[in-house]
Amino acid sequence: MPKQKQLSSLYCNFLSILTHFAIVFSKSTIEPCSNSDSCNAMVGYTLYTDLKVSEVATLFQVDPIALLTANAIDISYPDVENHILPSHLFLKIPITCSCVDGISKSVATRYKTRPSDTLAMIADSVYSGLVSADQIRDANSISDPSVLDVGQTLVVPLPCTCFNGTDNSLPAIYLSYVVRPVDTLTGIAARYATTITDLMNVNAMGSPSIKAGDILSVPLPACASNFPRYSSDFGLIVPNGSYAITASHCVQCSCGPGNLNLYCTPASLAVSCSSMQCRNSNIMLGNVTMQPSNAGCNVTSCTYGGFSNGTILTTLSISLQPRCPGEHQFPPLVAPPSSPIRDALFAPSPSPSQSGGVGPKTPKSSVIPSTGSLSGLPPANGPSGSTSSAPPLVNPLSSFPSAMILCLFIKFVMSLAL
Structure with a gap:
């Protein structure tokens, strides 16, 4: 085999390995940390079916009142914790971001399996793509993901970042956001009162292109306390x-x-x-x-x-x-919403x-305007529950298209040289 063709083949094999790595670890926002690091963070969650406020809180082991106030929903309504929230509603869920094995993540969430559950369904539907089936499998040391015991309690590792609770030296809290098919980086920046440049810097993106299923870390301007x-x-x-x-x-x-x-x-x-x-x-x-x-x-x-x-x-x-x-x-x-609405209403001011x-x-x-309700899967029955100095997180998928194009270009050039 000519030397040029060997080099071309080796380079493309290397790119294939990188591509495989990107696909396996695509559902992650990665921030190196030390064991003492922790912070308040948020995840963006879309309800997969109609759920009570208390049921959503149980899915993430958070205080129902904290869930409501994080979304500026009035807690003075009678029996507000039993209010039914509609399928496809977008909420910001407050979580605690900890340091686990040198990576920022939240591991306080637990899920109790049901007869029809699979890891893929739990990851993609119940938790709206915030985590992958592989990540749940690894977090629970599951050797055979096709066999889940009914009532088994699973750790659900959620993506989060701290970045010292600041963005451009100003107080901020970071929202882990799952990109939807209709999203653009421009639209996300506008919705959350930030800039494309800031989003690209925070997520270490080489280009503004995003794909459905990507998870972005979005800085939300915030008020910080100075308590002792x-x-x-x-x-x-x-x-x-x-x-x-x-x-x-x-x-x-x-x-x-x-x-x-x-x-x-x-x-x-x-x-x-x-x-x-x-x-x-x-x-x-x-x-x-x-x-x-x-x-x-x-x-x-x-x-x-x-x-x-x-x-x-x-x-x-x-x-x-x-x-x-x-x-x-x-x-x-x-007011506590009773029909799905655009998440812009819950974005920062x-x-x-x-x-x-x-x-x-x-x-x-x-009062929130009505847009009609949507049907979904049956509710999940989960168990009842509850600053780092690091470089920007890595978005491995951002370089994937350009890498493949470069590989094809090199092959084309090498074929002309042969």
Whole structure:
């Protein structure tokens, strides 16, 4: 065999190996980490069938209230945890991203198998493509994936990234997003208030081309807390346009739309809670008083400082500002949805502008428009449940088309030389 043809064949064999690697590990967002690294993260999930709020929460072992507030869904509705969410609804699911074997992933999710289950169905349907059948098989050391015991509890490793909770040095929380057939990188960037350049940098993409089934890490602008390390909610970060419940359901913190400053008030579900009044004052958590003067505006506020040993920590702040701030604006709440809607309604709010705030002003719910329901598979019956410094994650599929084209080109050139 001529030397040129040998080189051509070796190169193309090498590309075939890379291609195989890309196909096997396509459903992953990869961020190297150390064992002490963890963060709050999110996954984008599309319901495969009608499910109660509590059933979706069970699938991911998350707090149902945390699930609702992450999507700015009003939790004051009666019996909201039993509200039926429609098939094909898109939700952002809050998860904890840990470091497992040097890679960022979430391994807190458990699934109990049913008689008709296969690994492929669990991966592609129940968990909407967030994980592959091979990844479930490897995480559970399953030797024969064709044989699953009914009632077997499986670990479902979910993709996640931390990147120090920042994006371009600004607070951010990362959403693992499964690309749909209709998606473009431009559309995803617009939906989540980011740029194509940023998405390509975060995902180490060589080109803006994406395919259905790819998983992208999408940075969401967020409000970061500065609670002390001994606080149980240390490191709390809330994506722009949403809420978070903390302090044993006693405190509700929101982010935006006016700015990226975390704003916390007593939660609507608060029942048995420690004092939320700032010491040496009659001001309650989240309240602001203003007194205009010739020098400006004297502003006194009571802010949340974390939750420790069953105690809600508060801080009394007094400042002189050039002018009195306006009324605080909360992210708009939506009613618990009863029909599928575009996920744009659950995307982060537009980029914040500078504005002051006082409050609290009770957020009002808006009714979601109906678009008709869709049928799906029967609900899953899962069990009841609950910052790294790293280079950009790798998207192995991004180089696949160009590699094959280059291989064919080399073969063509070598054939002309022979």
